[in-house]
Each structure stands twice: as C-alpha cells, then as structure tokens.
Amino acid sequence: MAGPIDITGAMITTPTPAGDWLAVVPVALPIITGAALLMLRKRLHWQAPIAVATLAVVFLATLALLVRVWTFGTVVMTMGRWLPPFGISFTVDLLGALFACTASLVALVCSVAAVQSVARPARRYGYFPFLLLTAVGVNGAFLTGDIFNLYVWFEVFLISSFGLLVVGSTRAQLDGTLKYGVLNLIGTTLFLIATGYLYGIFGTLNMADVIRKVPAVEGAPLMTLATLYLAAFSMKAAAFPVQAWLPASYHTPNVVTSAFFGGVLTKIGVYALLRVLVLLFPLQLAGLSGVIGWVAAATMVLGALGALAQSDIRRMVGFLVISGVGVMLAGLAVGTGPALAGGIFYAMHSMIALTALYLLAGLVAERAGSSSLHVVAGLSSAPVLIIAAFILMLSIAGLPPGSGLWPKIMVVQAALEAQHGWLTAAVLLSSLLTVITLGRFFLFVFWRPPVADGLGERPKRLMSPGPMLALTFLAVVMGLYPEPFVRAASHAADGLLQPDAYVRAVFGEQG
C-alpha cells in the first residue's frame, strides 16, 4: 500500500549485536519459563528443577553481561527497534550489572534452598513461578534505563513477592502480607505520581534523555520531585521512619522467601535512590544530603537497636537488614565517589550476607524447633553452622575477615574526608550494636546449654546447609580479596557521577 518509508528517523537501522541480548535474557527468560511452569502446574516435580535451571541460566547471563559491560562499557537495547527516547531502553551500566548479577546469584541460591524447604501446598499454588517472576521484576528494575519501565518492574516484583508471602497462608503470614502489600502499594503509587510529574516537566521517560534535559529546565519543582522520589524509594529501602513494613512481614513466610526478600528487595530501593538521585538529580541530591544523612544515621542506629530488642531470630535479622540499609544511605548522603562506591559494595555484601544469615536462622530454627532466642540453645554439636554463624556475624558487623569490613571502611573514610563526623560515629555505633546483637545470638544459640524441655520436634529431614554455606564462602572471599569488588563498585560510582558515558551509550556520539 504505502511506498518504502524512510525509517531512519524513527528506527534503529543497525543490527543488534547478539551480545546485547544478554540484557534482556534476565527478564524475558524467567517470564517465559514462569509461564511454562504455570501451564505445568499439575506436574509438581517439574517445578523446582525448571526454576533452578532458569535462575542458573539467568545468573550466568547476568555474569556475562557484567563482563561485557566491564569490557565494552554500557550495554543498551532499545525495545521494538525504536530510537531512544521513543522506545524503552534497557541501559545496563556497571551499577545495574553489578546489582543484577548479585541479585541473580542470591535468587539462584534461594531457589536451590527452596527445593528442599517449600511445602507441597505452596508449590501447588505457584511458589516457583512467583519466585521466577520476582526475579524478573528485580532484574528488570536493575537493568532498565526508562523510569516508567522501572516503575513497571517495581510493580512486578512487588506483586510477585506478595504472592510469595501469601502462598503459606497462615494467619501471621496473612497479617504480615497485608501490611507489606498495603504500605508498599502506597509507596509505589508515590513513585508513579512522581514519575507523572517528571513526564510533565521533561516530556520524556528515558533516563539518559532526562539527564540531557535537566540543565535546560528552569523554574520547575525539581527539588520537590527529588524529595518525592526520595520518600518513595526510602520506603522501598525500609529507611527510617518508613521502615515499619519490613519487620511486620519478613519474619512470617517460609525462611527461603525471607532470605530472598531480606537480601534483595530493600536493595532495589537503594539502587533506585542511587539511580534517580545521583544520576538524574545530582544538584538536588546535594541539597538533600543533610536530610539523607540524618535518615541514614537514624536507620543504622535504630535498626541495630531494634535488632537488639528482638527475641525472635528472624525479626532480629529483619532489623539488621534495616540497619544495613542505613550504611548504604550514608554513602549516598556523603555523595562522593568513594562514598557511593562504599554504599554499592555494601549493598552487594548485604545481599549476600543477609540472605545467608536468614538461611542460617532457618537452619537453626529447624534444628531447635523454634526461632525464639528464649528457647533456642545448645546447638553446639553443629560445627558447620557454628563456623558459618561466626563468619556471618563478623561479616555483618563489619569485622575481619568478613565481607562487611571493606565497604564500611570505605563509607567511614569518605564520611571523614567529607567532614561528616557524626555519620562516622553512627556507622561505628551501629557496628558495635550489631556485634552485641549477633554476639548474643551466637552465645545463646550455640554455646548456651540446652533448655531442659524447651526444644520442639525436630523434623525428620533437615534442610541442607549447602546454599547458606555457598553464600558464606562468598562473603569470606569478598572479605579476604576485596579488590575486584572495590574496583567494580568504584567504577560503578564513577559512572553515576559522570553520566556522559551513560548518555552517549544510549544516544550515540551526538548525545
């Protein structure tokens, strides 16, 4: 009908290199296998192997993606062949690749742990598809370069995590799920509202395009926009004072679910803060750094105090998750390259170490028949758990040879350089409180003689500590040989602070 159309003004004419497909695999593949698992829902024994295999491939893809980004720079794929900013771009810079890779690893490990620990009814009601789709949302959020698309992936992981919480269907789980769901939906709505304003101001949703347009915009309420994003993402990250949803819900579901959530989900909030505030609104961030600093200090210290006040192990770990978020926010508050690098490295460490700690808490609770610190005792005959618990305690408290030491040093060092003495004090204080908390946990669980008749029934088949040990091992590696992680985090932070490369990757040289 119509003659040949000149499409160069609208479409990409160069073929897409096959390697760029790595950017889409972490999202497209789990959706497809998740859908397949839904159709195969009657075949229960197929669910776990397919899910694990998918997540293994996804992890390898993100790893390959990381290598590609490290070697060739930011990978961009604009969907539907439309030129950016009209199509939706997946823009994978080092920051996104690092987060996606770590999160995919955690997802893989959790799926392996889930093979043993998830009960039949939960599988029948779609545990593994939910897990895959949560991973989709998580990866999508880390990889996308479009802010509305980021919102879409937020929704995906929010709703599927909601599903993961719900499949157990006990009273406590439903109560936790309700709080989690309602509060997070409102937080996400705030994100959507802010994005609406952003479109109203810039007329575009592509983040690289926004970066180009920010300097030209005058008289727009950008500061308000930045604070709205700050509020929305802080809520996602469980920062003080909007952290209450996390301790209300994370201790209720199957422990593998908790492990996955505790490790990964709050980090998406942190990631989004880094992505949006540092990359899009650096000027506004500078104005907000005082506020973020107080929020960070309060989150760190109150999170650690909250952990100290808990007698339930999993609630305790939940508060430690919050406390760790504070350290990452401290990096954001200081805002210099090394500080951001410290925050990024801390996020990676936290994903790994806290997932491992949740899994450990599950193993402990299973062996002791309870997760209350009043009851659990006398597990001195499980040397593997003791060693792992000890290492994780050191990692999370930021003591050698654990993985938490180096990022904490980086953040503290940067805070001192930037003359934020009190922020340093808060980081160190939270470390101390964490040592006390986990020291108590260690003593009570492993060294205290067993309470006479406090132990409940031990299940016949115990969960394997393998997945937890794998992550613990990684934590030790990160602690003993931190150089690659430090370097990657530093480069990622530089990429945020100098967005030229990011913009150029999306728009080519003319950008």
Add this chain to the structure above:
Amino acid sequence: MNSETMLMMLIALPFAGACLAALFPPNARNAETWAAALVTLGAVVLSASLFPAVATGTPVRLNIEWLPTLGLSFSLRMDGFAWLFSMLVTCIGFLVVIYSRYYMSPDDAIPRFYAFFLAFMGAMLGIILSGNLILLVVFWELTSIISFMLIGYWYQKADARDGARMSLTITGVGGLGLLAGVLLIGHIVGSYDLDAVLDSGDLIRSHPLYVPAICLVLLGAFTKSAQFPFHFWLPNAMAAPTPVSAFLHSATMVKAGVFLMARLWPVLGGTYEWFWLTGFAGAASLLLGAYFAIFQRDIKGLLAYSTISHLGLITLLLSLGSPLGAVAAIFHMMNHATFKASLFMAAGIIDHESGTRDMQKLGGLFKLMPYTATLAMVASAAMAGVPLLNGFLSKEMFFAEAIETHADSILDTAAPYVAVIASAFAVTYSIRFIHAVFFGERPADLPREPHEPPFLMRLPIQLLVLACLVIGIIPAITVGSFLHIAVVSVLGADTPAYSLAVWHGLTVPLGMSVIALIGGALLYVLLRHYLAHCEEGPPYFRRLKGQRIFERVLVFVSWRFARLVEATLGTRRMQQQLRLLVAVSLVAAAIPFYNSNFGLGLFELGQIDIPFALLWVIGIACAVGAAHQAKFHRLVALILLGGAGVVTCITFVWLSAPDLAVTQLLVEIVTAVLILLGLRWLPKRWEDTELGRAPISTKLRRGRDLLVAAVAGLGMTLLSYAVMTRPSPDTISGFFLRKAYEEGGGRNVVNVILVDFRGFDTFGEITVLGIVALTVFALFRRFRPAPDTIESPEQQRIQAATDEERSDRITGQTVSDYLLVPSVIMQWLFPVIIVFAAYLFLRGHDLPGGGFAAGVAMSAAFILQYLAAGTVWVEDRLRILPVNWIGLGLLIAGCVGIGSWVFGYPFLTSYSQYIDLPVIGEIPAATAILFDLGVFSLVVGATVLMLIVFAHQSIRRLRAAKISTTTIEEVA
C-alpha cells in the same frame, strides 16, 4: 631464603598451622601438641633468623598488592621493636603450647583449642608486623575475635560465656574507635603506610583533628590493654583456660595496646593532651589495679589485676614524653611478659594439681611441690621488683622517670608518690600470693591431693624464670643489644643514653624501691588476717564494680532502651504506619516546594469549560463520598467509586481518547463486579448510631487523619497545577502521533503505543495482572468465611420467607426463578459477546479496541453467565483453564519478543504487513497482533481466574472444607 620470604612465612605459618590443627581428630592430643609445637618453634626460628637483617638498622619490608584501589597493600615491616615483640610472642607461644599439653584435659576439644591458639598467634604477629595501619586494625580486630573464641572455650560455663561476651564488646568498642582513629590519621597524613605516618609527626600534632584522632586511637589501646576505665573485662576473661590467660592476658593481647602506643608514640606523643589522657589512665590503672589485686581471692584474679597495674605503669611511662620513659616502657613490656606468663602457668599448675585457685582455701603447698613453689617465688619477686630480677630494673627506670618533672602539673607532681604506693601494693600482693598458697597450714579439704606436675609442664616456667634471673643479674650482656635495636627503631635519633645495670649507686630510685619493699611487706603483715577471711573484692570499692556497671548498661541498652525505642518509633499497627508514610511524603514534598517559591500561574476563570468542570465536580464528589462511606456502607462506596470511574471515562472521551474510554469502562465494570463478589465475604460493621458515642480520642484521631488527608490532597493539587501550567515540554508523544501509522503500522495510536512503542511496559504490566490473579487465587486457599457472613443475604431470606408463607409456592422457588427472563438473555448473549470481543481484538490496531479491551469484554461474558445461572451451573460447564490461559498469554508475548532475535533486531521488534484473507478481505497484520493475542489471553485468564475464585466461595461454605479445596483447584 631471603628475609622477605621469611617475613611472609612468619605470618603465614601460624594461620596454616591453625587450619591444620582444626583437622586433627579430637582425641589426638599428643600429635596435635607436637604439630602445634613444631609450628610455634618454626615461628621462633624464623623470628630469630630475621635478626641479622633487622640488626642492620633498616626494617625488613614486604609489599604485596592487595587492595590498590583503596591504597592498601599487604605490607609487612619488621624493625627492631617488632622483632623483639615477635620473639616474645613466638617464644612464649611455644612454651605455652608445651604447657597446654599437660594442662588441657583429654575431654577438652583439643583441635579447637590449638586452632584458635595458633590463629591468635598469627593475628598477634600481624599486629606487630603490619606496615600499614589499616592492616594493623584488621589484625587487631582478629585478635579480639579469636580471643572471644578462646575465652569462651569452655562455653558450657556461664562465666566463660559472660567473659567472652564482655571482652568482645569492650574490645569491639576499642577496635571501632581505633579504626576511626586510624582513618583520621590516614586523612591527615594522606597515607596509611606506617613509615609515612611515622615521618609526619609534626603534621599530625599540629592538625585540628589531632585531638579526636588520639582520643580514638587511645580508646582502642586502652580497651585492649585493659586500662582504666575499661579494665574490668580482663578479670572476667580469666574464665578462659589458663594457657590462654598466660598467652593472651600476660604476654600478648593485652600488650597490643601498649605496643601500639609505643609504636605511635613518636608521632602522637609528647603533647599536653597525650600526657593527660595516657597519664591519667596509666596512673589510675597502676594504682587501682595494684590495690584491687591485693584483695582478690582467686589467684588468676590477683594476676589479672596485677597485669592491669603493670600495664598502667607502661602507659604512664609512655605518657611522659621523655625518650628515657619510652625506653623503660619497652623494657618493662618484655620483663612483665616473662614473669607474668610464668606466674600464670604456675597458677595453672596449682589449680590443676589442687583443684582450686582460691587463696583462702589453699596453703602449705611448698612441702608438696617445692620446685613449683620456688619458681613461683622467684617470678613473684620479679613482679614485686626485688633486686637481681628483671622486674627490678625496669621499675628503677620507672622511678627515675617519675621523679623527673616533664609537664608541670598535679599529675606530674603526684607521680613519684603514686609510683611508690603502687609498688608497695605490688609487693603486698606478691607476698600474699606466695604466703597464702605455699606457706601456712595445709588445708584438709582440697578437691585433689597436690603433687609436683610432670617435668614438661614445669619446664616452660623454669625457662621463663631463668630468663628473669639472667636478665635481672646481667642485663647488658644478655638483652642489651636486643633492647637497643628495639629502642632505636622506635626513637630513632632521639635515642637517649641509658644504662642497663643492677647497681647505679645510692640513688633516689633505689631509696624508693627500698621504701616500697619495706612498706609493702609491712602492709601485708597488717592485712594478713583480714585477707585470710575477707570477702571477694577490695574494701570501699566492692560495690563499685565495672563489670556490674557494664552489665547494667548492656541490659539497659539492649533491653529497656531498645524496646522503648522500638515501641516509640516503630509500630506494628498498619494505620499508624500509613499515617507516617503519608505524613513523610507530605513533608518531603511540601518543604522544598515552599522553599523554592513557585509562583503558581494565575487562574483564569475564562479558560474553564463549564460542563467539563461540572463533570469533575461530580467526579470529585463521588470520590470523596466513596472515601466517606467506605467504612460502614461499602456498597454505597462502591457505587460512588463507579461514579468516579464513569467521570474518568467521559473525560477520556472528552479529550478525544475513545480507546482509553472503552478500556476504562470495561475495567470499571469488571472490577466493580469482582469487588461486589468480595464484599459478600467481608465481616459486618455497624456504625455507632448515636453521634457522640465515639470517644473523644477517636474523634480527634479521625479529625487529624482528615486534616492530613486534606492537606496531602491539596498539596498534590498544587504540585500538579505547578507542573501542568508550565509551558509544555517537547514530549515524546508527538513522535508517537507522527510515527504510529507509517512505522508502527496502526492508526490507533494508543494501541500502537501499548503493543509496539512501549510494548515492553505492557509486557511487564500483563505479567503484573497475571500475578495478581494468581495471588488472589493463593490468598483464598485457606479462606473461610467470617461467621457473620455465612447466613444468606437478607433479600434471599425475605424471599424464602414469602415462599414459606404462601402455600402455592415451594420454598426457594422465588430465589431460583429470580430474573428468569434476563437470565436467559444473558446466557444467550455469551456467543455474541465473544464475537464482539473478537471484533474488538481484530480492529484494535486501527480503531478503538485491542487485546486488553477484548480480553476484558470476553470476561464480561463469563460474569454474565455467573449472574444468570449461578456458580454451580457455571462451574459444571466451565471448560476454560484460566491459569493455562495466563501462562499461554505470557508465553506468546515473550516468544513474540524473542522472535525478533532471528531478524537481528532488538527485543519486541514488530513487523507489519497487510494480508489478504478470504471473505474478510485485506487486513493489516503486524506481528504486534500476536503480542496483542498474548495480552488478550492473559487478560481473559486473569479475570476469569479471579471471578472463579470469588464466586467459588459461595459454594465452599456448603461443602466440607476438604472437598472444596480440591474442587477450586480443579476448576482453576
């Protein structure tokens, strides 16, 4: 082997040994000891053979790149001071390993003991040999952590657990302080390299951050060396096995603090602040430690307090800022380590042989174990500072320094008196130890019959005591050169002239020594009877125990305070959390908005389109009404919500977006029906009929919530107004309008945006929709209706009652025949609606419609069936498997996306073409339509699944729970 390799091996050997030791079987006590002894002996040999390299005067260095990005390399550095310390650590380590063989019982977990012991030795050597301050902190923390494991070695005992926890906490505080201090120093100097730091003394001392830096570094040093006021963890750490105490709490770990102070003394010392901080802590520890030591009943307690006192002496010497003081400090570190390690081991023998360490129970052991007694007496004499023993030499140097005036102040004036009094106390507790244990009556009720220990258990003590004697008598010949290289490496060019000799003539220090010896002895004579029966703890201070204060603080912080904070700042109630969330976003948005002084553009009445504005007034009223009625009149609220939805639809039409309007309308219908189905199962709520029934607090709370909601809404309005009244930016929508047909292949721009331009968003959103449906499905798994919702609705009951009253009707007839004609029509409508859905779907790319609208329309067909015929009838005939439809939809959409790989284009690239179909004619066919098919399938699956789940609940209550669970699964 060159000296760098040896240095590396010196560090690596203990850690390797630790790994090896951990692998031994639990009962291989002898083999394990041999291995550990070999490792430690190897370390001794390595240290010793490094002497020639160190003696040249330039430190032996080793640099391995480790963390170049942070400017941190694994750098080791051994100078004379480090050499002396590493000899001390390795030698005493070796002796303690041999001793442990006999001390530890076969029931103890020997591999764990030696593994941690060797690892500790490695960490300690790490502190000594670090050439980088960060590396030093890392090893420093390692010693704290490993000592936690060693103190808690006998974890079955409560006091071991408490002691371990306390030492971890206290040294943890110090470690973090030290870390901050080191980072400050690094910030000042610009490098963490020890050589660089040692070269920048003036820079550091004149920097404004000097005071915080030394406070933090000294916090680390004082906690580690158990200096007042952080001393109390050390006596509690005596719950550790005695070999651990001998190694950690005499020779090594507690020395790390004073080691660090001496190491950094040339850089940090010599100022007024340094003098006061270290001088006060040192003097207080010296005096209080000695005083407390007198009144201990436990031998190890006495030795622990004595250690605090002696470390205080070293700290005090380092506070003075005089090079001679530093020499004395270094010398005393060595001397104290030798006699204190031997005394701890002797205490261990006494404990091991007699079964108790309580000096009030012991006595007269001299006859039973004369060798041990003699050795202990010599070592105690060294501790008391008796001439011809090594303790005397360094104490004389201390006295000589004490009488000099360094910084004119009260502390300086008091120093000689403090020194003499503390020395007298030292004499007293030394005599007490010897007298109470070895002399006097032999008690009858000892747990075990004491006798001499095996030779090899005594050998380490013999060697150490021999060292005390030899150094004490001929110091210059034996240790003179070693001490000298150590002193030179710390002090450099400032090294003063000093003489190591027993006899310096009749000097004031000698007089002070004599006074202290006589005074101490007299004091013991006076206190002897009191000490034989007194309670534990020193008089006047018995109640003021650091330990108890620490525990109180810990309990307060970890229990009361933490709970208080959690109760005040956190809440488990959702309403409060929501309020907080809204308030935070309100404040977050309002303050910057206010600060930036936005001039809101003037509002011109003329611009208002009156009918449109009226429409919106209605919509707003509906929305507000829905919120108002939501609590007690849910149905009303739902209807009002529908009103608001309709207004939105009309708005879309008004603004020329028929596609959105159609979709919105269909969505409104389906959601309204779904919510209606859900309403049925909500528990009933009764409004407080009389106004004023609700308590004031409730009213206040509601008022406050109203206020928050109103202000937040107003803020949102203002913000939207500010954004929308800005000149419109060059948006991407213009592009969409231009390109939708030519390149997108569709006239319906909205549909092209949904399935092509931003198809990826749609991909994500349909995933969300599918998951929502599945979540609803999972959520209802264990659903049981609330008790008050089980009875049939009021309307049905009235109808049934009418049936019963009238004789010509069968009960239930009215209900079943209700709306008979419309039901038949609705049933017949099923195929019609399906055709309509297909129509909507096919025309979607060019005209209003599309996969989403078609899917929702299709599900409306199912809703009508439910309305018309009831759940049982529909479930019997339902052939659709909604979960599969969801899966299929996602699968199609995903595969279409991946398909473009084949053509070398990015994900979700669409391909459009017109094709000629028989009968229908030429229709546009873009691959986007396949994607749209996925959307359609998913939407149908999701809505039908939710529909089934809701509708099924009404059957569920009629059947047994078990059956219903299976049926719902079969249906879905």
